[in-house]
Amino acid sequence: MGVRSFLAACLATSLLVASPARAQETPPPPKHSFVIERIDTALTAFQQHGVGYQSKANTRSLLDPGNAALTVFQPQILVTARQNERIVHRFWVPIDFVTSASANAIDRGRKVDVISNSSRQNEAMAFDWQVAYEARTTKRDAEGDRSGWLGQSPKWTTSIRNNVHIEENFRSWAAGIGASLNLADDNATLSGSVNNVLDWFSNYDGLGVKSGRRTRSTSNVNVGLTQILTPWTVVHANYGVSAQYGEMGNTWNSVPFVSGERFAEQLPRSRWRHALVGRFAQYLPSDGALKGFYRYYTDAWGVRAHALEGQLSQRIHPLLYLRASYRWYTQTGVDFFTTLSPGRGETRFTADSDLGPFDSHTAGLKVAAELPFLFAGAHLDAGYERYWRTDGLTVNVALWQAGARF
Amino acid sequence: MKRIVFGLLALTSLAGCVTVPQNRRGKLADPMMSLTDDQLETYRKQKLYNTREAAAGGDGTAAGGGCGCQ
Numbered sequence: 517m518g519v520r521s522f523l524a525a526c527l528a529t530s531l532l533v534a535s536p537a538r539a540q541e542t543p544p545p546p547k548h549s550f551v552i553e554r555i556d557t558a559l560t561a562f563q564q565h566g567v568g569y570q571s572k573a574n575t576r577s578l579l580d581p582g583n584a585a586l587t588v589f590q591p592q593i594l595v596t597a598r599q600n601e602r603i604v605h606r607f608w609v610p611i612d613f614v615t616s617a618s619a620n621a622i623d624r625g626r627k628v629d630v631i632s633n634s635s636r637q638n639e640a641m642a643f644d645w646q647v648a649y650e651a652r653t654t655k656r657d658a659e660g661d662r663s664g665w666l667g668q669s670p671k672w673t674t675s676i677r678n679n680v681h682i683e684e685n686f687r688s689w690a691a692g693i694g695a696s697l698n699l700a701d702d703n704a705t706l707s708g709s710v711n712n713v714l715d716w717f718s719n720y721d722g723l724g725v726k727s728g729r730r731t732r733s734t735s736n737v738n739v740g741l742t743q744i745l746t747p748w749t750v751v752h753a754n755y756g757v758s759a760q761y762g763e764m765g766n767t768w769n770s771v772p773f774v775s776g777e778r779f780a781e782q783l784p785r786s787r788w789r790h791a792l793v794g795r796f797a798q799y800l801p802s803d804g805a806l807k808g809f810y811r812y813y814t815d816a817w818g819v820r821a822h823a824l825e826g827q828l829s830q831r832i833h834p835l836l837y838l839r840a841s842y843r844w845y846t847q848t849g850v851d852f853f854t855t856l857s858p859g860r861g862e863t864r865f866t867a868d869s870d871l872g873p874f875d876s877h878t879a880g881l882k883v884a885a886e887l888p889f890l891f892a893g894a895h896l897d898a899g900y901e902r903y904w905r906t907d908g909l910t911v912n913v914a915l916w917q918a919g920a921r922f
Numbered sequence: 923m924k925r926i927v928f929g930l931l932a933l934t935s936l937a938g939c940v941t942v943p944q945n946r947r948g949k950l951a952d953p954m955m956s957l958t959d960d961q962l963e964t965y966r967k968q969k970l971y972n973t974r975e976a977a978a979g980g981d982g983t984a985a986g987g988g989c990g991c992q
Binding site: 556557558560562588590592594606608610612638640642679681683685686688690692694700701702703707709711712713714715717732733734735736738740742743744745746747748750752754755756757758760766787789790791792793795796797799804805807811813815817819821823829831837839845847849850870871876884903905909911913915917 | 939940941942943944946947948949950952953954955956957958960961962963965966969970971973974975976977978979980981982983984985986987988989990
C-alpha cells in the first residue's frame with residue numbers, strides 16, 4: 517500500500533466515524549451516550565536480515581545457522597470510546613503478516629517442513645478490549661483544603677482488559693486488571709496491575725510431524741510510581757515479575773551436536789522473570805524534551821540484561837516536532853545456550869540466537885505533525901528505525917501513524 | 923527480592939513529596955513529554971524487542987506469552 521493510499525484510508529475512516537460523534541455535539545450529548553473520542557491507526561513494516569540456528573533455510577550442512585530473513589507488515593487500529601463521564605472503552609486490533617521460517621498450512625492434513633520454509637506466510641491477529649473506570653474519592657473544590665497528603669481530590673482509576681490472539685497453530689487469551697491512584701493533587705500516581713496469559717498451540721517436531729497440543733501460562737504482577745518533580749520534570753519507576761509455566765519453545769527448534777546431527781531444543785518448563793524500569797522526561801528551554809529509559813532484567817534461565825534509551829525531541833514549529841532516539845541493549849545468554857552441543861548428557865540446550873549473548877543498538881528518527889485544520893487533535897507521524905545486533909542480525913523499521921480526536 | 927521490596931517502599935514514601943500546582947504543568951502536558959509511548963508505538967517496539975531479545979517486561983504487561991513468536 518502506498519503512503520498516499522494509506523493516508524487517504526486513515527482520513528476516510530476518520531471522517532466516517534467522526535460524523536456521528538460530531539452530530540451529538542449539538543445539542544450536548546446525554547450523560548450516558550456512547551461517543552467515540554479518538555481513533556488512532558498505525559502501519560509498520562519490518563525487514564529483517566541475518567542468520568540463526570532456529571532456521572535451516574539455505575544451509576549447507578546441519579551444523580550451519582540458517583537464513584533468518586523475514587518481513588513483517590503490521591497494521592493497527594485503536595478506537596477510544598467514552599460511555600459516560602466515568603467509563604472509557606479502548607478497542608484495539610493489531611494484525612501481523614509475517615513471512616518466516618515457521619509453519620504454514622498447518623492443520624490441513626499434511627506433513628509440514630516447519631524449519632525450512634522461510635518464504636511461507638503467517639498471519640496473526642488480536643482483539644483487545646480495555647474498560648477503565650475513573651472516580652474521585654472527594655468532590656472537586658477549587659477552594660478546597662490541600663493540607664492532606666492525598667490532596668484535595670485523589671482519583672482512582674481501575675481497568676479490566678481482555679485480549680484474544682489468533683495465529684494459524686496458536687491461540688492465546690489474556691486477561692488483566694489494573695488500578696491507579698492519583699495523589700497530592702495529581703502530582704504522584706501509584707499504579708498496579710495483574711495479568712494472566714494462557715497459550716495453547718500445536719506440537720510439531722523438527723520434521724513437521726504433529727503430535728497433540730502444548731500449553732503455557734504466564735502470570736504477571738506490576739507496581740509503579742510516577743512523580744512530578746518540577747514544572748519541567750517528571751519521573752517514573754516500575755517493577756514487574758512474570759512467572760511462566762508449560763512449553764516454553766515453539767516445539768520445533770533444534771540444536772546442532774558434534775556428532776553432526778540435530779536434536780530437538782530442550783528448555784526448562786518454568787521461567788521466573790523480573791524487570792525493573794526507570795524513566796524520566798525533562799522539558800528543555802529550547803522548546804524540546806529529553807527523555808530517558810533504563811531497564812534491568814534478570815530471569816531464572818541465567819539471563820541478565822540492561823537496556824538504556826534516550827530520546828531527544830525538538831519542536832521546530834508549533835504543530836511539528838522531530839524526535840531522535842538511540843537505544844543500547846546487552847544481554848548474557850541463557851545458561852544452556854550452545855551452537856554446538858558436545859552431547860555429554862546435557863538435559864537443557866538451545867541454539868536460539870535470541871537467547872544467546874549479544875549487544876544490540878537501535879537508532880531512529882521520527883517526525884510528528886499535528887493537523888488541527890483537518891480535525892481537532894488530528895496528527896500524522898512518520899519515522900524510520902534501524903536495529904542491529906553484534907551477532908549480525910539487522911532489522912529496518914518504517915512506521916506511520918495517523919489519528920484524530922473527535 | 924528484599925532489595926526490590928525495600929526500593930519500592932522507599933519510592934512509595936516519596937509520593938507527593940513535591941507538589942506542582944496544576945496551572946504550572948503546561949510543559950508536562952506537551953505530547954513530547956509523555957513518559958511512555960502511545961499504545962500503538964509500544965506494541966510496535968514490543969514486537970521487535972520481545973521477539974528478538976531474551977528480556978521483556980517492566981512496562982505493565984506480562985513478559986512473554988500471547989504470541990507464537992515469543
